Amino acid sequence: MAQRLQKELANFMRDPIPGMSLDRNLVEGNLNVWVINVDGAPNTLYEGEIFKLQFKFPQRYPFDSPSVMFIGNKIPEHPHIYSNGHICLSILTDEWSPALSVQSVCLSIVSMLSSCKAKSRPPDDERYVQTCRDPSDPKKTRWFFHDDSV
Amino acid sequence: MVLVEEDRSKSENNSNEKNADNSQYECNICLDTARDAVISLCGHLFCWPCLHKWLETRPNNQTCPVCKSAISKEKVIPLYGRNCTDKKDPRDKVPPRPQGQRTEAPRNNFFGSGLDGLHVSFGIGAFPFSFFASTFNITTENRMPAPAPGSTQYAEEQFLSRIFLIVAIIFIIWILLA
Numbered sequence: 001m002a003q004r005l006q007k008e009l010a011n012f013m014r015d016p017i018p019g020m021s022l023d024r025n026l027v028e029g030n031l032n033v034w035v036i037n038v039d040g041a042p043n044t045l046y047e048g049e050i051f052k053l054q055f056k057f058p059q060r061y062p063f064d065s066p067s068v069m070f071i072g073n074k075i076p077e078h079p080h081i082y083s084n085g086h087i088c089l090s091i092l093t094d095e096w097s098p099a100l101s102v103q104s105v106c107l108s109i110v111s112m113l114s115s116c117k118a119k120s121r122p123p124d125d126e127r128y129v130q131t132c133r134d135p136s137d138p139k140k141t142r143w144f145f146h147d148d149s150v
Numbered sequence: 151m152v153l154v155e156e157d158r159s160k161s162e163n164n165s166n167e168k169n170a171d172n173s174q175y176e177c178n179i180c181l182d183t184a185r186d187a188v189i190s191l192c193g194h195l196f197c198w199p200c201l202h203k204w205l206e207t208r209p210n211n212q213t214c215p216v217c218k219s220a221i222s223k224e225k226v227i228p229l230y231g232r233n234c235t236d237k238k239d240p241r242d243k244v245p246p247r248p249q250g251q252r253t254e255a256p257r258n259n260f261f262g263s264g265l266d267g268l269h270v271s272f273g274i275g276a277f278p279f280s281f282f283a284s285t286f287n288i289t290t291e292n293r294m295p296a297p298a299p300g301s302t303q304y305a306e307e308q309f310l311s312r313i314f315l316i317v318a319i320i321f322i323i324w325i326l327l328a
Contacts, residue, residue: 007181063204099216
Protein backbone atom coordinates (compact mmCIF):
# COMPACT_ATOMS: atom_id res chain seq x y z
CA MET A 1 0.00 0.00 0.00
CA ALA A 2 2.78 2.47 0.95
CA GLN A 3 4.50 1.73 -2.32
CA ARG A 4 1.40 2.35 -4.34
CA LEU A 5 0.85 5.65 -2.52
CA GLN A 6 4.45 6.64 -3.24
CA LYS A 7 3.84 5.95 -6.91
CA GLU A 8 0.59 7.86 -6.89
CA LEU A 9 2.34 10.79 -5.25
CA ALA A 10 5.04 10.71 -7.93
CA ASN A 11 2.39 10.51 -10.68
CA PHE A 12 0.41 13.31 -9.12
CA MET A 13 3.50 15.52 -9.04
CA ARG A 14 4.51 14.57 -12.57
CA ASP A 15 1.14 15.12 -14.28
CA PRO A 16 -0.71 17.54 -12.04
CA ILE A 17 -4.37 18.18 -12.72
CA PRO A 18 -4.95 21.83 -13.60
CA GLY A 19 -6.15 23.71 -10.54
CA MET A 20 -5.17 21.01 -8.08
CA SER A 21 -2.06 21.04 -5.96
CA LEU A 22 -0.89 19.01 -3.04
CA ASP A 23 -0.75 20.77 0.29
CA ARG A 24 2.88 19.91 1.02
CA ASN A 25 2.84 20.65 4.73
CA LEU A 26 0.16 18.14 5.40
CA VAL A 27 1.57 15.30 3.37
CA GLU A 28 5.07 15.10 4.76
CA GLY A 29 5.55 12.34 7.24
CA ASN A 30 2.15 10.83 6.78
CA LEU A 31 1.32 9.37 3.42
CA ASN A 32 -2.07 8.10 4.60
CA VAL A 33 -3.70 11.50 4.62
CA TRP A 34 -3.40 13.91 1.72
CA VAL A 35 -4.84 17.36 1.48
CA ILE A 36 -5.25 18.81 -1.98
CA ASN A 37 -5.90 22.46 -2.71
CA VAL A 38 -8.58 22.80 -5.34
CA ASP A 39 -8.92 26.02 -7.32
CA GLY A 40 -12.30 26.53 -8.90
CA ALA A 41 -11.80 26.11 -12.64
CA PRO A 42 -12.00 29.25 -14.78
CA ASN A 43 -15.31 29.82 -16.59
CA THR A 44 -17.23 27.74 -14.10
CA LEU A 45 -19.44 28.73 -11.19
CA TYR A 46 -16.53 28.13 -8.82
CA GLU A 47 -14.00 30.39 -10.54
CA GLY A 48 -11.78 32.12 -8.00
CA GLU A 49 -12.84 29.95 -5.06
CA ILE A 50 -10.34 27.75 -3.24
CA PHE A 51 -11.28 24.51 -1.51
CA LYS A 52 -9.43 21.86 0.43
CA LEU A 53 -10.02 18.23 -0.45
CA GLN A 54 -8.92 15.55 1.98
CA PHE A 55 -8.04 11.95 1.08
CA LYS A 56 -7.68 9.35 3.82
CA PHE A 57 -6.35 5.99 2.72
CA PRO A 58 -7.50 2.87 4.55
CA GLN A 59 -5.18 0.00 5.39
CA ARG A 60 -6.50 -2.06 2.50
CA TYR A 61 -6.08 0.66 -0.12
CA PRO A 62 -6.34 0.28 -3.12
CA PHE A 63 -8.75 -2.59 -2.56
CA ASP A 64 -10.81 -0.32 -0.33
CA SER A 65 -11.74 3.13 -1.50
CA PRO A 66 -10.22 6.20 0.13
CA SER A 67 -12.37 8.48 2.30
CA VAL A 68 -12.64 11.68 0.32
CA MET A 69 -14.27 14.87 1.58
CA PHE A 70 -13.94 18.62 1.49
CA ILE A 71 -12.56 20.15 4.67
CA GLY A 72 -12.08 23.64 6.03
CA ASN A 73 -14.62 26.42 6.10
CA LYS A 74 -15.10 26.68 2.34
CA ILE A 75 -17.19 23.78 1.07
CA PRO A 76 -18.26 24.08 -2.57
CA GLU A 77 -21.95 24.68 -2.96
CA HIS A 78 -23.03 21.86 -5.23
CA PRO A 79 -26.09 19.58 -5.42
CA HIS A 80 -23.91 16.56 -4.61
CA ILE A 81 -21.77 18.07 -1.87
CA TYR A 82 -23.19 18.28 1.62
CA SER A 83 -22.32 21.26 3.77
CA ASN A 84 -20.21 19.04 6.05
CA GLY A 85 -17.93 18.28 3.10
CA HIS A 86 -19.24 14.82 2.26
CA ILE A 87 -19.42 14.10 -1.46
CA CYS A 88 -22.08 11.94 -3.05
CA LEU A 89 -20.04 10.23 -5.76
CA SER A 90 -20.46 6.57 -6.69
CA ILE A 91 -16.80 5.84 -7.40
CA LEU A 92 -15.99 6.69 -3.79
CA THR A 93 -17.96 3.73 -2.51
CA ASP A 94 -19.89 1.17 -4.59
CA GLU A 95 -18.20 1.80 -7.88
CA TRP A 96 -14.68 1.97 -6.50
CA SER A 97 -12.08 -0.02 -8.36
CA PRO A 98 -8.41 -0.46 -7.51
CA ALA A 99 -7.54 0.82 -10.96
CA LEU A 100 -8.80 4.24 -9.90
CA SER A 101 -6.34 6.63 -8.28
CA VAL A 102 -6.11 9.97 -6.54
CA GLN A 103 -5.81 11.52 -9.96
CA SER A 104 -8.91 9.89 -11.37
CA VAL A 105 -10.93 10.78 -8.26
CA CYS A 106 -9.69 14.38 -8.49
CA LEU A 107 -10.66 14.50 -12.14
CA SER A 108 -14.15 13.23 -11.34
CA ILE A 109 -14.56 15.88 -8.68
CA VAL A 110 -13.30 18.65 -10.95
CA SER A 111 -15.67 17.57 -13.69
CA MET A 112 -18.50 17.30 -11.20
CA LEU A 113 -17.85 20.87 -10.08
CA SER A 114 -17.34 22.17 -13.59
CA SER A 115 -20.54 20.73 -14.99
CA CYS A 116 -22.67 22.32 -12.28
CA LYS A 117 -25.30 24.65 -13.72
CA ALA A 118 -26.65 26.20 -10.54
CA LYS A 119 -25.18 26.35 -7.07
CA SER A 120 -27.29 24.61 -4.48
CA ARG A 121 -27.01 22.13 -1.64
CA PRO A 122 -28.44 18.62 -1.88
CA PRO A 123 -32.16 18.61 -1.06
CA ASP A 124 -31.63 16.60 2.14
CA ASP A 125 -28.59 18.55 3.25
CA GLU A 126 -29.84 19.70 6.63
CA ARG A 127 -31.14 16.30 7.64
CA TYR A 128 -28.05 14.47 6.42
CA VAL A 129 -25.59 16.80 8.13
CA GLN A 130 -27.39 16.30 11.43
CA THR A 131 -27.86 12.56 11.17
CA CYS A 132 -24.89 11.16 9.27
CA ARG A 133 -23.12 8.35 11.07
CA ASP A 134 -19.69 9.89 11.24
CA PRO A 135 -19.05 13.50 10.21
CA SER A 136 -15.34 12.78 9.80
CA ASP A 137 -15.77 9.72 7.58
CA PRO A 138 -18.19 9.78 4.64
CA LYS A 139 -17.58 6.06 4.05
CA LYS A 140 -19.66 5.21 7.10
CA THR A 141 -22.71 6.51 5.28
CA ARG A 142 -24.76 4.24 3.05
CA TRP A 143 -25.02 6.21 -0.13
CA PHE A 144 -27.77 6.00 -2.68
CA PHE A 145 -27.07 7.35 -6.12
CA HIS A 146 -29.86 8.66 -8.21
CA ASP A 147 -28.87 11.67 -10.24
CA ASP A 148 -26.38 11.22 -13.06
CA SER A 149 -26.89 14.56 -14.73
CA VAL A 150 -24.41 16.66 -12.78
CA MET B 151 30.36 21.36 -25.31
CA VAL B 152 27.36 21.43 -27.56
CA LEU B 153 27.94 17.81 -28.37
CA VAL B 154 27.93 16.84 -24.72
CA GLU B 155 24.69 18.67 -24.11
CA GLU B 156 23.14 16.98 -27.08
CA ASP B 157 24.22 13.66 -25.68
CA ARG B 158 22.72 14.42 -22.35
CA SER B 159 19.40 15.43 -23.85
CA LYS B 160 19.48 12.26 -25.92
CA SER B 161 20.04 10.11 -22.87
CA GLU B 162 17.26 11.96 -21.07
CA ASN B 163 14.97 11.21 -23.97
CA ASN B 164 16.00 7.61 -23.81
CA SER B 165 15.27 7.30 -20.14
CA ASN B 166 11.92 8.95 -20.64
CA GLU B 167 11.11 6.50 -23.38
CA LYS B 168 12.19 3.68 -21.16
CA ASN B 169 9.89 4.90 -18.41
CA ALA B 170 7.02 5.19 -20.84
CA ASP B 171 7.75 1.69 -22.10
CA ASN B 172 7.77 0.26 -18.62
CA SER B 173 4.58 1.97 -17.59
CA GLN B 174 2.78 0.11 -20.37
CA TYR B 175 3.49 -3.07 -18.49
CA GLU B 176 2.47 -1.81 -15.08
CA CYS B 177 -0.08 -3.71 -13.09
CA ASN B 178 -3.31 -1.71 -13.02
CA ILE B 179 -3.60 -2.27 -9.28
CA CYS B 180 -0.19 -1.85 -7.67
CA LEU B 181 1.14 0.42 -10.45
CA ASP B 182 4.39 -1.56 -10.43
CA THR B 183 5.74 -3.65 -13.30
CA ALA B 184 3.41 -6.64 -13.35
CA ARG B 185 4.77 -9.63 -11.46
CA ASP B 186 3.34 -13.08 -12.19
CA ALA B 187 1.47 -11.24 -14.89
CA VAL B 188 -1.96 -12.20 -16.06
CA ILE B 189 -4.16 -10.51 -18.61
CA SER B 190 -7.93 -10.40 -18.61
CA LEU B 191 -9.97 -11.22 -21.70
CA CYS B 192 -10.73 -7.52 -21.93
CA GLY B 193 -6.99 -6.94 -22.30
CA HIS B 194 -6.01 -5.45 -18.96
CA LEU B 195 -2.77 -6.40 -17.27
CA PHE B 196 -2.39 -7.24 -13.58
CA CYS B 197 -0.09 -9.00 -11.18
CA TRP B 198 -1.89 -12.19 -10.34
CA PRO B 199 -1.54 -11.60 -6.56
CA CYS B 200 -3.13 -8.15 -6.95
CA LEU B 201 -5.99 -9.35 -9.14
CA HIS B 202 -6.57 -12.33 -6.89
CA LYS B 203 -6.88 -10.05 -3.90
CA TRP B 204 -9.41 -7.91 -5.75
CA LEU B 205 -11.46 -10.93 -6.83
CA GLU B 206 -11.49 -12.07 -3.20
CA THR B 207 -12.64 -8.63 -2.10
CA ARG B 208 -15.82 -8.86 -4.16
CA PRO B 209 -16.47 -12.54 -4.70
CA ASN B 210 -20.05 -11.95 -5.82
CA ASN B 211 -19.30 -9.18 -8.24
CA GLN B 212 -16.07 -9.99 -10.01
CA THR B 213 -15.39 -7.23 -12.48
CA CYS B 214 -12.31 -5.95 -14.22
CA PRO B 215 -10.96 -3.02 -12.18
CA VAL B 216 -10.30 -1.07 -15.36
CA CYS B 217 -13.35 -1.61 -17.54
CA LYS B 218 -15.82 -3.43 -15.24
CA SER B 219 -16.25 -6.28 -17.66
CA ALA B 220 -17.04 -9.60 -16.01
CA ILE B 221 -13.89 -11.44 -15.02
CA SER B 222 -12.95 -14.62 -13.19
CA LYS B 223 -9.97 -16.73 -12.36
CA GLU B 224 -10.66 -18.97 -15.33
CA LYS B 225 -10.93 -16.05 -17.69
CA VAL B 226 -7.47 -14.59 -17.24
CA ILE B 227 -4.46 -15.64 -19.26
CA PRO B 228 -1.01 -15.97 -17.68
CA LEU B 229 1.75 -14.16 -19.55
CA TYR B 230 5.19 -15.68 -19.94
CA GLY B 231 8.01 -13.48 -21.24
CA ARG B 232 11.05 -14.92 -22.96
CA ASN B 233 13.31 -14.76 -19.96
CA CYS B 234 10.73 -15.94 -17.59
CA THR B 235 12.36 -18.90 -15.89
CA ASP B 236 9.40 -19.86 -13.79
CA LYS B 237 6.93 -21.43 -16.18
CA LYS B 238 4.43 -22.24 -13.50
CA ASP B 239 0.96 -20.86 -14.01
CA PRO B 240 0.85 -17.79 -11.76
CA ARG B 241 -2.76 -18.59 -10.98
CA ASP B 242 -1.55 -21.65 -9.11
CA LYS B 243 0.78 -19.67 -6.91
CA VAL B 244 -1.70 -17.86 -4.76
CA PRO B 245 -3.75 -20.80 -3.64
CA PRO B 246 -7.35 -19.85 -4.19
CA ARG B 247 -9.11 -19.89 -0.93
CA PRO B 248 -11.17 -23.04 -0.55
CA GLN B 249 -14.81 -22.53 -1.24
CA GLY B 250 -17.03 -22.18 1.75
CA GLN B 251 -18.86 -25.40 2.43
CA ARG B 252 -22.57 -25.32 2.62
CA THR B 253 -25.18 -28.00 2.66
CA GLU B 254 -28.85 -27.58 1.96
CA ALA B 255 -30.91 -27.25 5.08
CA PRO B 256 -33.30 -30.23 5.30
CA ARG B 257 -36.70 -29.23 4.03
CA ASN B 258 -39.28 -29.16 6.75
CA ASN B 259 -42.15 -31.14 5.40
CA PHE B 260 -45.26 -30.67 7.35
CA PHE B 261 -44.81 -30.98 11.03
CA GLY B 262 -41.86 -28.74 11.34
CA SER B 263 -38.82 -30.12 13.00
CA GLY B 264 -38.64 -33.61 14.37
CA LEU B 265 -40.68 -35.30 11.69
CA ASP B 266 -38.69 -34.66 8.59
CA GLY B 267 -39.39 -37.05 5.82
CA LEU B 268 -41.98 -38.98 7.78
CA HIS B 269 -45.48 -38.60 6.44
CA VAL B 270 -48.28 -39.82 8.63
CA SER B 271 -51.85 -39.86 7.47
CA PHE B 272 -54.98 -41.36 8.90
CA GLY B 273 -57.99 -41.97 6.76
CA ILE B 274 -61.41 -43.48 7.21
CA GLY B 275 -62.97 -45.11 4.23
CA ALA B 276 -66.13 -47.21 4.21
CA PHE B 277 -66.07 -48.46 7.75
CA PRO B 278 -64.91 -51.03 8.65
CA PHE B 279 -63.17 -52.13 5.52
CA SER B 280 -60.57 -49.54 5.22
CA PHE B 281 -60.52 -48.30 8.74
CA PHE B 282 -56.81 -48.55 8.84
CA ALA B 283 -56.11 -46.74 5.65
CA SER B 284 -53.39 -45.16 7.56
CA THR B 285 -50.26 -44.76 5.60
CA PHE B 286 -46.92 -44.46 7.07
CA ASN B 287 -44.90 -43.06 4.34
CA ILE B 288 -41.24 -42.75 4.89
CA THR B 289 -39.53 -40.82 2.16
CA THR B 290 -35.96 -41.73 1.75
CA GLU B 291 -34.78 -38.67 -0.11
CA ASN B 292 -33.61 -35.86 2.11
CA ARG B 293 -34.04 -38.10 5.08
CA MET B 294 -31.76 -37.20 7.89
CA PRO B 295 -29.87 -39.89 9.72
CA ALA B 296 -31.74 -41.24 12.71
CA PRO B 297 -30.92 -39.21 15.76
CA ALA B 298 -28.65 -40.86 18.27
CA PRO B 299 -30.43 -42.33 21.29
CA GLY B 300 -30.18 -39.94 24.18
CA SER B 301 -30.09 -36.80 22.06
CA THR B 302 -32.82 -34.23 22.48
CA GLN B 303 -34.09 -34.91 18.99
CA TYR B 304 -34.42 -38.61 19.78
CA ALA B 305 -36.40 -37.78 22.91
CA GLU B 306 -38.63 -35.46 20.90
CA GLU B 307 -39.31 -38.10 18.31
CA GLN B 308 -40.14 -40.64 20.98
CA PHE B 309 -42.47 -38.14 22.58
CA LEU B 310 -44.21 -37.41 19.28
CA SER B 311 -44.67 -41.05 18.40
CA ARG B 312 -46.17 -41.67 21.84
CA ILE B 313 -48.59 -38.77 21.31
CA PHE B 314 -49.64 -40.19 17.98
CA LEU B 315 -50.19 -43.56 19.55
CA ILE B 316 -52.38 -42.04 22.28
CA VAL B 317 -54.33 -39.99 19.73
CA ALA B 318 -54.92 -43.10 17.64
CA ILE B 319 -56.11 -45.10 20.65
CA ILE B 320 -58.47 -42.32 21.75
CA PHE B 321 -59.81 -42.14 18.24
CA ILE B 322 -60.49 -45.86 18.08
CA ILE B 323 -62.21 -45.83 21.46
CA TRP B 324 -64.35 -42.90 20.35
CA ILE B 325 -65.33 -44.70 17.15
CA LEU B 326 -66.21 -47.82 19.11
CA LEU B 327 -68.27 -45.91 21.71
CA ALA B 328 -70.08 -43.72 19.26
